[in-house]
Each structure stands twice: as structure tokens, then as C-alpha cells.
Amino acid sequence: MEQDYQGSCHCGAVQFAVKADLNNSITCNCSLCSKKNAVMVRIPGENFTLIAGQDMLGLYQWNTNIAKHYFCTTCGIYTFHRPRSAPEKYGINVACLDGIDARALHPQLLDGASLSREAK
């Protein structure tokens, strides 16, 4: 069931609100997500609101340069991204959501390594 959550990076410069069903959380085995080690949830674009920190966001792109991986340029925390396979959606770092213990969830594994078009 979708619920409302508030999210932020570590320093608080980047703040956002989402409507998400955390029963649909995922991890991903592509080379980037493996290093981020993040539990994520994908949500429709209309379920995401950036509250603060637009000018604090850094953008990382690699491989096909379609996905947009955002992070706070002050504290470095990955906050959310726009997936390559579903650019109309947001991928959210569940650990950034207030009051949520991402380690207590049971995320599905997304086989991003196999989906990757070029470099793994």
C-alpha cells in the first residue's frame, strides 16, 4: 500500500516527499548499485516532490548516460535517481526516508547487471 514519506540526505540540504509502497523495495546488482549498496523503491514521477535542495544536487551518469543518479553535493549521499529503463519514474534511496530501517525490508533483487547495455 502506498504511504507518504518525507526524505532527506544526511546534511538535510536535499529534502523530498514521496508516495511509495515499500513492499516493492529492490536492490540491484549492477556495478553502480553494488557499490552504493542501496535499498530502493521505484515510484511514478507524480509521486515525487522535491522540497529543497535543487541547486545542491550533483548528477552522476555513466554507461549509456540515460539514467540520472543524483546525490547531495554537500554530504555525498545518494538520494534518488531517474532509471534508464523507466525515465518517467524515480528510484528512491529508502534509507533516506524518515523513520524507515531499510535493512528491515525484504527487497527483491533487480538484475541490473544483465539489463546493462554496455559496460557492466
Ligand SMILES: [Zn+2]
Ligand atoms: Zn546533504
